[in-house]
Amino acid sequence: MIEVEQLSKLYGSTPAIQDVTFSVEAGEILGFLGPNGAGKTTTMRILTGYLPATSGTARIAGFDVHEDSMAVRKRIGYLPETPPLYGDMTVEGFLHFVARIKGVAAGDRSKRVELAMRRCNILEKRQVLIRKLSKGFRQRVGIAQAIVHDPPAIILDEPTVGLDPRQIIEVRNLIKSLAGDHTIILSTHILPEVSMTCSRVAIINRGRVVATNTPEQLMAQLAGGSGYELEVEGDTAALAARLHRLPGIRTVEIGSGEGLPKSRSQVRLTLEPGMDPGREIAATVVGSGLGLYEMRRVRVSLEDVFLELTTEEKAMDGSTAAPSSDANNTDAAPDSPGGEAA
Amino acid sequence: MNSIKTIIANVIAIYRRELQSYFASPFAYIIAGVFWLLSGFFFVAILMGPEGLIAQAALRDQMGITTPPVDVAYQFLSYFLGILGSLALFILPMLSMGLYAEERKRGTLELLATSPLTNWVVALGKLLGVVTFFLTMVLPLLIYQAIALSAANPPAPITVMLLGHAGLILMAAAILSLGMFISSLTDSTILAAILTFGLILLLWVVDLVATSIGGGLGDALGHLSLIKNYTTLTQGILDTSSLIVFLSYILLGIFLTAQSIEAFRFQRS
Structure with missing residues (x-):
């Protein structure tokens, strides 16, 4: 469904990503795991056609993201790191607008908007102005705009960042419920998130993909440490x-x-x-x-990457996570993925 | 066939969203309110003030001067449209400043740029939206002008009135198009407004510069002047070259906007 080969992007002479290669099968959820600044957003922006790659190719549903940009844009839903929302529109009005510019036929729009709102559980907020919504609802509207045109591929950049624990669980369940019908790439710097939502993980560090595997095997590798x-x-x-x-x-x-x-x-x-x-x-x-x-x-080569990853949920809002406690949690977190309730 | 339909549908989608955001914005109503207040004040002052046109005409009648005959309606129109043009100079940068700067700040540009829309479709839709909003600001003025001028003798020159206001809208579209381009260069709305104001002030007075230069270059520069071309139209002269100058500004603005958004995406770091 999504094939990325040898993708590189230079900003000036500084490489943001180098030789990134991975593929995602239809219906899979690929977690794009890496510390901040590793190149996750750059890769996603190239996939969505927002940025051109310096070299390499990326194809979505068989279309090259650069050559056939318009064909690709019709087939992807994209949630950037900050949800792209117009505060002066109502939830429903905004989703209608997105459906229109994504090329949903006029007759299907109301049905698609209705469905997207139901899936994201925002039906009761349909007439509310977006600027009056809480952060969690905005994020859900952001996801709704990414799925409103029923795209085969969905790209979510840090979909749970800045949400409270309950909202995080809701958003993760929502993403999981989208798999199967859609192929999903989501990026995160939170280690337990991938084990909870993704069927496969690509770990990216300093612009390079350092491992691709199932979460279980990666955790085993990490536990072997x-x-x-x-x-x-x-x-x-x-x-x-x-x-x-x-x-x-x-x-x-x-x-x-x-x-x-x-x-x-x-x-x-x-x-x-x-x-x-x-x-x-x-x-x-x-x-x-x-x-x-x-x-x-x-020696496990991933160790360095994992050290930089956020390994515990509470550390997200976090100034308090001291390096030593962080290090201790590196092994604790994979064993207790349910720890987020705390 | 189908693609043309899609393009039009997309332009309309952007247009409607843009227009809707003006009508939902208290700031836009404040701008419109100030514009209506000032234009209403000048309307009264020009026509009925102590030094106004009616007072002057009455004075001439009292003194028995009958030649040359004065056409109060015509004089009024060219004064009033001149004032509206100057007001627009201050109003328009405030309407165009947010066109792209807001999208950049909010991150919604990323949505537009990853949707199956070309840059110029977005630019055209936005420009049509803001021009329509300005049109709704001008329309009420037409009503009270029509009421006042219906009493004029000799009868008010209806073509001058229509052509003059069409000229106002056309000039506004040219300024808004350039303002849209400047807005696409920054994510600060204030900076966009200031730069736009500077640019149109320059274009406003470029004929003064042109006269001082003289020669072929001065002549060419003179044709770029907004006020010169606008005055031609407000005098009721349908001058093709003025129309072409305004249309060129509009197209230039749309073209530069599309280019700058493309460049922004390709160069950002």
Whole structure:
């Protein structure tokens, strides 16, 4: 449905995105995950035809976003980071206007507007001036204008930013309900958001897509995190407890590795982000009277990206999130996606 | 065929939204109110003031001067339209300042730019909207002029009246079109208004500059003057070259607006 190949965009000589490549199948929700300034908005603006790419191609429903811009524009719904709303119009009047400029046939307009309002749950506000709406309702009107012409592809730039937790849940449910009929790309810098709404995730950092996968697999990769793999010989009964006492150790897993002699075991350690107690680990193993045959660093390339991501819902409004608590939450959040209720 | 229909439908969609936003804006009513107040004041002053045209004509009658005969209605029209033109100079930048600057500030330009509309369709629809609003500001004036002039003897020159007001609308459209272009360059409405005012003041007096330069260049510059071409029309002279000058300004404004929006999208960082 959406194919992006080797897309690059330079502002002057500064690259905003470089060689961005990904594709989205029909009916999928792709989460575009990355820290602020990673190039999410730039990529989306290129997809919608708002900005031209410096090089590379992007196709939506088979049409090139640059060559066949008008054909693409008819087939996409787009919610920019700030919802594009006219405060002096009523919700219904505005949606009629959007339906008209998006080329919805005159006979279908009322039906489409009605449907969009029902889906976004704004029917009771239909005659209200948009400038009198609360932030949450504005966001829903923003989504309604993106779906009013029933486009095959919907592009949402940070659809939940600035909403309160209850509104966030509503908007996410709304987006999920749109999948299937529509292909959706949404961008976010909130890690748990993708696991809750998206069927696939593309992680973008400093203008490059660094990983594309399902949320589950990415979380697993993240949970594996950065750590060490050790091969030790001897009685490991007391080792786990000792290792746990070291600073920066998150999990310790001791098992009989495949193809290892019976006397040897394999130890997998995962570390707290930003901690690297390699020296202490080795000292502890040796100090326990065990033989250390192998000690290997296991590095996950995504770690840097995840450190910059907002990993907890409450940190969004947030000045209070200290770096240390943020780091601790990196591992906590994926395990408890329901934590947003707090 | 179908595409022409789509284009017209799109222009109408933009036009209606633009017009609706003027009628929903208290600011637009204030501008209209001030315009009506001032034009009404000048109407009374020119016609019935102590130094007004009626007083002057009465004085001439008393002194027994009959030649040359005075056509009060004609004189009134050219004075009054001249005043309206000067008022428009101040009013029009305030009408055009928000055309694009507001869209840029609100982020709605992104909606228009990602909808299946070409830039010039948007520009044309917006211009038609603001010109229509100015037309609704001028129409009430026509009514009281018609009432006053119906009493004139010799009868009021109806063609001068119509042509003069058509000239006013045409000149307004030219100014609004250029103002729209300036509005598309910035997201500050105040800056757009000031720059537009500066530009049309320049075009207003360019014939003064032209006279001082003289020669071919001066002649060419003189033709660009808004006031010169406007005065031609308010005197009841249907001069094709004046019409062409105003139409050129209108088209130039639309063209530059479309170009500037394109450039804005391509260069933004």
